[in-house]
Structure formats: C-alpha cells, structure tokens
Amino acid sequence: MSEVQGKHVLISGGGTGVGSAIAHSFADAGAKVTIIGRSEQPLLEVAGQLPNTLALCADVTDRESIERMLEKARAQHGPVNVTIANAGAVESTPFKRMTSEQWQQSLAVNLTGTFNLFQSTLDEMTEAGWGRLISIASTAGLKGYPYVTGYCAAKHGVIGLVKALALETAKKGLTVNALCPGFVETPMLERSIENIMQKTAMDREQARSALSKDNPMGGFIQPEEVAQTALFLCTQGAASINGQAIAINGGEI
Numbered sequence: 001m002s003e004v005q006g007k008h009v010l011i012s013g014g015g016t017g018v019g020s021a022i023a024h025s026f027a028d029a030g031a032k033v034t035i036i037g038r039s040e041q042p043l044l045e046v047a048g049q050l051p052n053t054l055a056l057c058a059d060v061t062d063r064e065s066i067e068r069m070l071e072k073a074r075a076q077h078g079p080v081n082v083t084i085a086n087a088g089a090v091e092s093t094p095f096k097r098m099t100s101e102q103w104q105q106s107l108a109v110n111l112t113g114t115f116n117l118f119q120s121t122l123d124e125m126t127e128a129g130w131g132r133l134i135s136i137a138s139t140a141g142l143k144g145y146p147y148v149t150g151y152c153a154a155k156h157g158v159i160g161l162v163k164a165l166a167l168e169t170a171k172k173g174l175t176v177n178a179l180c181p182g183f184v185e186t187p188m189l190e191r192s193i194e195n196i197m198q199k200t201a202m203d204r205e206q207a208r209s210a211l212s213k214d215n216p217m218g219g220f221i222q223p224e225e226v227a228q229t230a231l232f233l234c235t236q237g238a239a240s241i242n243g244q245a246i247a248i249n250g251g252e253i
Helices: 015-027 042-045 062-078 100-128 150-169 187-199 202-212 223-232
Strands: 008-012 033-036 053-057 083-086 131-136 174-181 245-248
Touching: 008 062, 008 100, 015 033, 015 042, 015 083, 015 131, 015 150, 015 223, 033 042, 033 062, 042 053, 062 100, 062 174, 083 100, 100 131, 100 150, 100 174, 131 223, 150 174, 150 245, 174 187, 174 202, 174 223, 223 245
Parallel strands: 008 033, 008 083, 033 053, 083 131, 131 174, 174 245
Antiparallel strands: none
8 A cells, every 4th residue: 555545645836747747646646635726727637637636726925825725625635744845936037137026926936835835734744743845946956057046046945944844843753855856847848948049049959958958867857757756755765854955857966
C-alpha cells in the first residue's frame, strides 16, 4: 500500500505544468487530492482525469480566499496532511526598469503565497503528529539569473522560510523542504521562450538552446521528475530529509 494512501494532499497551481504532474502522481498513489488555482477551467480538466480529486479556485496571495477554499477542501477530504506550494509566476525585466508593483507582485505570488499556505495548514499537521510541507522553489533560489531579480529574491526567501520552519517543527513529526528545479518543460517555459524570441533575433530552437545551455545533461527538466521527488518526500525513506533545498537541475551550478 502507498504511504500516501488516503492522505489529503493540497497542491497550489494544480491546473497546469508541475502542479498537474504532482496531482497525477499523488492521485495515482491513492491520495485524496485538492488542487487550487485562480483559473477554474484548467483545474476542472485535471480533476476530471483523476480519482478522488477536488478542484477549487483560490488566490494564494489572499488569506481569506485560502481559508474559504480550505473549509470546502476539509469538508470533503478531511484535514490536510501534505501541503505543496507550487503556484508561482515570473516576469522578465531589467532591474532598473522594474516597477514597485512588479516587485511586490513577484514577492506576493512566489513568497507570500507559500507563507499563506504553510501557515494555514500547519496546525492540523501538528495536531496529527505528521505532515509534509513542500515548496516548489527553483534554481533561482540557489543562484542568480539576470532580468528576473524579483523572482530570484522571492525564491531565495522561500528557501530561507523552509530552513527556518524546518527547525521549528522538527520534533513535531513534520518535515519542511523545497524542491529547486531548473527550467522545466511547462507552459511557463514556453512563455520564457516567446519572450526571448520577441526581444532578440533568435528563432525558437535558438531560444530553447539559450535556456538549456546551463544544464550539463542538456534539455529541460520534466514535470514528472519534480512530481516523483515530491512523492518521495512523503515516504518513510525520506523521514529525515528536512530543511533541504533539493536541486533537480542536471548538475547545474
């Protein structure tokens, strides 16, 4: 029997890309899955493909929106056992042209969204004596990339949050970790490729090569690789993995 059988797993940004892959992995392993996001249709499409999966609209930057969503999720699936903060957004702009609004929005989605989800579900895991808090961060939380200053700052903040919270909860049966993939083959990657093509003379293949050049293995990370790592963190074999920023990047430094 799977170790997540019957556990309630909450996944933000569950309608596309990595979030959808995580939902598939956990649902296939027998978990009760709640996927959330701001756009209803992609969530419903994913939930319609999976057993025991609930799709709910919520904005991770809005605490009241999260609490309303959690009330519905708990009513159907019970207390949350695993929270996966996957929702994120990146906008490419030179630092000197970045507006205050762009800066605040990047922090809100990528960092505050993680804070909101973790804090809103922490008590029920502590009460149960078991829980997993997982943030899908990025290699942008481990190093710098040009033209995404706000994203890098937010993801570095996520890793700091994870490391600190892991120490607070280490004796309570919880683990807190971050997964840090490189460029993943998702719609977000496609938007980055389109952005490069619009701002340079590169064609699609050249733009893809420019983004994949830092990966020693070549190519891009697949969503399923991230999903399977998240699933592993919920097994007994990963019980002592805590406060870590786990790179999934083909050896990128």
